[in-house]
Amino acid sequence: MSIHDIRVLDSDDELIQAGNVFRTAMIGFAPLDTAQRDLIGKLAEPGRTLGAFVDGSLVATADSAAGTLTLPGGARVGHAAVTHVGVLPSHTRRGVATALLGHQLRDIAARGEVVASLRASEATIYERFGYAVASSSGTVELLTQRAALRPGVGAGGPVRLLDAAEVWDILPRIYTANRPPRPGTIDRPAVWWQGQRLRAEAAPGARYVAVHGAPGAETGFVRYHPVGTDAWFVSGERTVVVDDLFAPTEEAYLGLLRFVLDLDLVDKLVFGMLALDDPLPWLLRDRRAARLTGTRDETWLRVVDVAAALGSRAYTGTGTVTIGVTDPLLEANSRTLAVSAARVESSTTTAQLEVDISAVGAVLLGGTSWHDLALAGLVRVNDTAALAVADELFRVAEAPFSGIYF
Known part of the structure; x- marks a missing residue:
């Protein structure tokens, strides 16, 4: 052939x-x-x-x-x-x-x-092309009868339902105007929105959208739908699935969360995609009302221009680490770089850490540690002290998260 x-x-x-x-x-x-x-x-x-x-x-x-x-x-x-x-x-x-x-x-x-990413149908295919898991998401089930919020939790802002005719004009505008700075966030291009619209309109049953904020100045939204509606009025486990919770501010998060918690006739909320550091359990008087039922890999990241990718992100700490990168598919990435909080530059010294390009994708957003990659045999360590320096440099305050599949 x-x-x-x-x-x-x-x-x-x-x-x-x-x-x-x-x-x-x-x-x-x-x-x-x-x-x-x-x-x-x-x-x-x-x-x-x-x-x-x-x-x-x-x-x-x-x-x-x-x-x-x-x-x-x-x-x-x-x-x-x-x-x-x-x-x-x-x-x-x-x-x-x-x-x-x-x-x-x-x-x-x-x-x-500079980078490419995908959502993998199988976990064993894409590493050989230089992709690696850079972020993950969690599925959380919330029992509404036990899900009272703590007294000190804020109210959030006003939330209103959208008519179906206005959903696909308003949601892209909200996302573009309020895109958060969290690592791993990506654009939602027109072709993605079109696909979401087709799926929603072709799906059987009811689907709902609510937005946070005043008309014309919305700052977040939630899309949700009920499941198992054939026995809805006699069921003891009426479930609503939250398909897309976009809440980039505390006000939007609290307003939209309170909205779905206050839905009548609902026994269970299933949040299909939440960041692994989502604060939801801490907001509840009974944190066991929220149960993490699964995690899954989200962003499979491929670094296409290693110098630009490493040179564009921020770092913490005061150390410097030299990283030797090998990329058999894009040879321009095969090089040694010295990384510090001040700069990223080419180096001719012996690399303290040597990696395949896929490992750079794994650590770029801060979703995993250099130590864990070394433990997995994905880092050749020429200087053991460099692992701690690298982990300090690449540490992030928020877990990387995208919140969409495509």
């Missing part, structure tokens, strides 16, 4: 074909329906959907959306949100994905984007 062509897909017919290749690869998705086919051009950014062809047939695809990612300290760098990666089951384990994702990384680098 030979891969004759990897190229950008630009016609609607090719984009529809690519969408169905991805859905076939994922197994759990039906082919694109008529409405989705008609909107295919709005679900992909022009020039960023790639296809791999074997003997003239499309057998694999991947695309991405341009935006920015927030680093520790608040700086934003160019970011590619990689998604819809799929290879037909008839062509897996033949080097197709390797060729396609390598091609995509070189394209992202040529565009000047």
Whole structure:
């Protein structure tokens, strides 16, 4: 087998074909329906959907959306949100994905984007392409009858429900105007919002959206829906799933939290994605009313320009550590850098810590420690004292978190 062509897909017919290749690869998705086919051009950014062809047939695809990612300290760098990666089951384990994702990384680098990230369907695929888990999220179940807030918890601001007709105009504006400085935050591009709208409108049952703040000056929102409604009025476990809680300020967080806690006829709230350092349990008189039922990897980060990525984030402490990086796919990243709070610069000295590029992605946002990576055999330690220095430099005040899947 030979891969004759990897190229950008630009016609609607090719984009529809690519969408169905991805859905076939994922197994759990039906082919694109008529409405989705008609909107295919709005679900992909022009020039960023790639296809791999074997003997003239499309057998694999991947695309991405341009935006920015927030680093520790608040700086934003160019970011590619990689998604819809799929290879037909008839062509897996033949080097197709390797060729396609390598091609995509070189394209992202040529565009000047500093990092790429994705949400992985499997945990064993992407590390060989230089990706690593950089942030995680938690699922929390809250029993509403026991979820009284402590007396000192603030009230938050006003919250109101939105009509369905205004949701998809207002929410993107709220997000753009109130994007938080938390590490790992990314843009929500138009193609992401369009996908969310299609899923919401195609889903059976009721869905609701509430916003925090005065009209025209909203600062947060929550999207939620009930599950198991066939027996809603006789059930002893009426459950509402919180799909998207965007609350970047304390006022928005408290206002929206109180809103969902005060919903009538609800026995359990399920927050599908919360930051691992979310304060919710501390706000409750009975902290056991909130139960962390699972954590999952969220951001799989790929550093595309290691000097720009390390040079753009903030550091703590007063030490300096030299890091030797190896990147077999993007050779320009294979270099030694001296990192301190004052500067990041090339170094010709022997690296104290040696890593593959994937390890840089793991530590860049502060979501894991150098010590843990060394324990896992992912860091070659030439100077044991350097681990403590590196951990102090890369420490962050907030756990990295994005809050979305794409």
